[in-house]
Amino acid sequence: MKITKIRKNADGDITNVLTDEGIEMDVSKAVALAKLGQVDSVIVRKNKNGNDVIVSSSNSSLENNLDNLPTF
Template identity: 45%
Template structure:
């Protein structure tokens, strides 16, 4: 049984910031929940970055593909 899942869709606010993510199992999590899950290795293909202002954010692991960048995923 697989204990991790990948993000397949994102929800954005009016500023274009990701507020929620949907995993391949259909579960939806807030960005704060997803950050915590990523830190614990529960979400595949992402890591947690830190902006200059100290705010944490999710980012796709580098692989040279733009299609799987979180900002390019389908929205829900």
């Protein structure tokens, strides 16, 4: 599955994602699925607070950067 759209909070943090299968989920669920290899074009990294987050894989084009995806 691939993330196609995002939702951000007032601080600009991604809170939810929408997949190409029409599934909406919060970021923690997306992180869990990414750890299992079920989300294409993302990798799991630690943020500055030590929390797991998903980021675009290094081979993704700029257009596919999670922050640049359309919102829903």
